[in-house]
Amino acid sequence: MLISTVMLAGCQCYRKVRCVIAPEQRKMVHRKPESLPKAALTTFSEPRTVSHQVNGEEELRLSLDEAIRIALDNADVIRVLGGITAASSGRTIYDPAIANTAIDQSRGRFDPRLNINNTFSLNETPSGAFSGAPPGAQIVGSENDSYVLDGSISKVNPNGGTTTLRFGATRSDIDQGLLPLNPQINHFSELSYVQPLLQGGGIGPNLAPVLIAGIDTERSFFQLKDSVQNLTRGVIEAYWNLVFARTDRWAREQQVKQSDFLLQREEARLKNGFANVADVAQARVSLANFRASLITAKSNVLQREAALLNILGISPTEVGEVIPTTPPHRERIEFQWEELVSLAETYRPDLIELKLILEADQQRVVSAQNNALPRLDAVASYRWDGLRGRTPARTYISTNGGEFADWSLGVNFSVPLGLRQARAAVRQQELIVKRDQANLDQGLHSAVHQLALTVRNLDQFYEQYEAFTITREAAQDNLARQMGAKQAELLQFLNVLQAITSWGNSVSSQAQALTQYNIELSNLERQTGTILETHGIRFVQERMRFIGPVGFGRQACYPTALAPTENSEQYPAGDEPAENSFNLKDPLDGYGRPRPPARKDPASKEQEIILPDILQDKKPPTREQTDRPNKPRPLFVPQGIDWIEATGLPGGIKTEEDTDAARE
Numbered sequence: 012m013l014i015s016t017v018m019l020a021g022c023q024c025y026r027k028v029r030c031v032i033a034p035e036q037r038k039m040v041h042r043k044p045e046s047l048p049k050a051a052l053t054t055f056s057e058p059r060t061v062s063h064q065v066n067g068e069e070e071l072r073l074s075l076d077e078a079i080r081i082a083l084d085n086a087d088v089i090r091v092l093g094g095i096t097a098a099s100s101g102r103t104i105y106d107p108a109i110a111n112t113a114i115d116q117s118r119g120r121f122d123p124r125l126n127i128n129n130t131f132s133l134n135e136t137p138s139g140a141f142s143g144a145p146p147g148a149q150i151v152g153s154e155n156d157s158y159v160l161d162g163s164i165s166k167v168n169p170n171g172g173t174t175t176l177r178f179g180a181t182r183s184d185i186d187q188g189l190l191p192l193n194p195q196i197n198h199f200s201e202l203s204y205v206q207p208l209l210q211g212g213g214i215g216p217n218l219a220p221v222l223i224a225g226i227d228t229e230r231s232f233f234q235l236k237d238s239v240q241n242l243t244r245g246v247i248e249a250y251w252n253l254v255f256a257r258t259d260r261w262a263r264e265q266q267v268k269q270s271d272f273l274l275q276r277e278e279a280r281l282k283n284g285f286a287n288v289a290d291v292a293q294a295r296v297s298l299a300n301f302r303a304s305l306i307t308a309k310s311n312v313l314q315r316e317a318a319l320l321n322i323l324g325i326s327p328t329e330v331g332e333v334i335p336t337t338p339p340h341r342e343r344i345e346f347q348w349e350e351l352v353s354l355a356e357t358y359r360p361d362l363i364e365l366k367l368i369l370e371a372d373q374q375r376v377v378s379a380q381n382n383a384l385p386r387l388d389a390v391a392s393y394r395w396d397g398l399r400g401r402t403p404a405r406t407y408i409s410t411n412g413g414e415f416a417d418w419s420l421g422v423n424f425s426v427p428l429g430l431r432q433a434r435a436a437v438r439q440q441e442l443i444v445k446r447d448q449a450n451l452d453q454g455l456h457s458a459v460h461q462l463a464l465t466v467r468n469l470d471q472f473y474e475q476y477e478a479f480t481i482t483r484e485a486a487q488d489n490l491a492r493q494m495g496a497k498q499a500e501l502l503q504f505l506n507v508l509q510a511i512t513s514w515g516n517s518v519s520s521q522a523q524a525l526t527q528y529n530i531e532l533s534n535l536e537r538q539t540g541t542i543l544e545t546h547g548i549r550f551v552q553e554r555m556r557f558i559g560p561v562g563f564g565r566q567a568c569y570p571t572a573l574a575p576t577e578n579s580e581q582y583p584a585g586d587e588p589a590e591n592s593f594n595l596k597d598p599l600d601g602y603g604r605p606r607p608p609a610r611k612d613p614a615s616k617e618q619e620i621i622l623p624d625i626l627q628d629k630k631p632p633t634r635e636q637t638d639r640p641n642k643p644r645p646l647f648v649p650q651g652i653d654w655i656e657a658t659g660l661p662g663g664i665k666t667e668e669d670t671d672a673a674r675e
Contacts, residue, residue: 058328059316061309068331074584075250075337078323079546082246083575085324089238092245095314097322102238104572110231113224120167120220127162154186156194171217172206192400192408203392208422209384216381219374226371230364232573236550237360239575240542242322247533249319251526254335256308256315258522258590263305265598266515269494270298273507290504297508301515337582338592339529343473346466351539355458358540362458365451372444379440383433385426393418458538465535472528479521486514487598514598522593547579 056066073081082090089102134155142149161179168174177200184194206212274294280286316333320326356362394417399409427433493510536542543549550573585592 056328059313059331061306061313064309064332066328066331068329070332070334071330072334072336073250075247075335075582076546076578076580076584078250078319078335079243079246079548079578081323081325082242083239083548083577086239086242086575087572089235089242090245090322090324091238091241092249092318092322095318097245097249097318100238100241102235104235104574107228107231107235107573108571110228113227114221117220117224121169123164123166125162125164128160130159132157132159156184156186158182167217169214169217170206171211171213172204175201175203175205177201177203192398192402195398195400198397198399199394201392201394203390206389208387208389210381210386211388213381215377219378222374223371226367226374230367232550233360233363233367235573236543237364239548240360240537240540243542243546243548243578244533244537245322246319248530249315249322250335250337251339251529253312253315253319253333254339254589255519255522255526256312257335257588258593258595259519260305260308260312261590261595262515262518262522263301263308265518266301266511267298267305269490269511270294270301270508273504273511274298277504287504293504293508297511301511335589336586337584338589339525340532340582341476341525344469344532346535348466351462351466351535352459354539354541355462356455358544359458359538360540362451362454362540365447365454369444369447369451372440372447376437376440376444379433379437383430383437385424385430388423389421390423391418391420462535462538465531465538468531469528469535472524472531476521476524476528479517479524483514483517483521486510486517490514490598518593522590525593543575546581549576550574 056068057063059066087104089100089104090097091100132155134157135152136155137150137152140149140151141147159179159181161177163175163177165173165175178198180196180198182194182196211217274291277286277291277294281288281291317327319333320330395413396415396417397410397412398415399407401407490510490513493507533542536545
């Protein structure tokens with residue numbers, strides 16, 4: 012029993028000691044969410060919904076240029092549009108500055124290196140010695156008090172050679188010892204140089220890591236630029252999507268208004284005994300369907316508003332209704348295909364990145380080929396030795412400078428037989444170059460196809476816009492005639508409902524085609540890599556002052572962020588909501604509004620028919636009255652080109668070279 016108790020106590024003590032000496036993490040440890048630091052939150056109103064359109068915040072009238080400017084101001088983290096939302100691209104304005112630090116890290120290999128070692132020691136060594144007294148031996152000891160100084164300064168040059176200056180001193184003071192000099196000081200100075208002749212030699216292989224770090228910094232910059240281009244294009248797309256959604260909502264509202272008018276009319280006629288019950292039922296169903304479509308249209312407006320605010324970096328509850336004020340561009344712009352391809356090859360950031368990757372691969376090939384060479388180093392050194400110490404006569408003697416010297420000169424050679432590993436590394440890098448060259452070719456191939464797709468889309472959307480404009484005119488004429496004919500009871504009721512549906516769809520389709528055309532214009536600027544230059548957006552490096560690695564109190568400037576500047580005015584902004592450019596007026600105002608039916612005289616068997624003006628063959632509004640085109644806008648302003656605009660003729664753009672004076 013006693014033994015068991017002791018063993019148990021010993022085991023418990025062992026576990027405690029073991030937990031301290033060799034801890035094992037056998038469970039997940041986490042803090043409660045309430046204990047974590049609180050993030051700063053601002054209280055805003057509730058978000059707007061279909062049922063609650065007003066949240067108490069002021070409306071935001073926003074031009075497209077202002078929207079781009081707000082997005083750039085809030086672009087610490089670059090966002091991209093994805094459907095009805097926006098998400099982080101994973102890029103920040105700090106990424107190029109972070110990548111830039113790798114250049115100094117690579118250059119650090121060529122910085123001078125200083126090493127100083129100081130060692131103080133005391134050694135007491137016992138030893139046995141004979142003695143004349145019993146037992147015939149005794150234990151004696153000696154004490155050695157020493158100090159060692161060993162220092163060096165070395166520097167690697169771009170050719171791979173290493174220059175080293177070494178210096179040192181050793182002082183020893185031995186008690187109970189019979190030495191000529193005690194204490195004595197040995198000191199030396201040595202200058203050496205090692206130059207690789209094959210592997211490790213040459214400027215190219217030694218500077219390759221620095222060049223690769225610089226290329227990686229460039230890649231980070233163009234990756235950021237690519238993200239900002241996507242951000243700008245996303246803002247434009249979200250803006251035009253909102254313009255379309257608001258136009259579509261208006262069309263659905265008009266459908267509800269017209270359908271409700273018909274329902275009231277048919278109910279009044281049914282009450283007076285002149286209507287068909289089936290027509291009233293059909294009118295109710297149609298009105299319910301139009302109201303359901305209106306709810307969807309209102310929800311789409313709110314979703315598009317949220318997407319625009321999201322990519323702008325604005326809270327969805329910080330503002331009220333968002334009202335775009337920039338009308339869409341209505342003119343067809345012709346382009347010269349060869350110049351579009353040339354612009355894409357020169358300015359697209361993704362193609363530039365592929366080119367930079369290929370340059371870095373070529374530098375890695377240089378390093379790999381150098382590492383596949385045998386090691387052949389030329390070495391040379393010269394050493395000055397000196398000695399100083401105290402003689403038994405208590406006087407100090409020392410050598411003169413340069414009295415004792417050593418030198419060496421030679422060549423060292425080493426090579427792994429076969430060089431299998433190094434040669435395999437060379438083959439690997441050469442294959443990587445081939446692979447990345449193929450990726451560059453594929454990138455160019457894909458860019459050409461994307462440009463061709465964009466050009467086809469531009470042509471399609473503009474043709475659709477013109478077709479839907481004609482469709483809208485015809486639908487508007489048909490609606491007015493059907494409403495008038497129904498007023499005169501000359502046509503069936505279903506024809507009127509079909510006319511209402513066709514007119515609303517034509518308005519929506521016309522707006523969608525034109526907004527898609529404007530979105531595709533920005534996409535063309537994106538595909539050529541000139542969308543930032545088109546809007547006057549540049550990157551200005553912001554700098555922050557703090558103590559550098561070897562500042563000794565001095566302030567040094569280092570890049571911290573690469574934020575885009577504000578954009579220049581590019582789109583004409585209006586004073587009215589942008590959807591008003593689609594001539595959002597009552598479709599029947601120009602034809603004579605059908606009036607409610609006259610009440611039936613109970614004593615009369617005939618109904619008084621009021622014929623609207625539409626039955627008198629009144630001409631519908633012309634296209635010029637319906638849509639007034641805006642002035643054409645410039646398209647590209649790439650780097651090195653001051654201005655590019657549409658020529659107004661099929662096939663081209665006009666360029667003007669940018670001079671140094673103009674850039675100033």
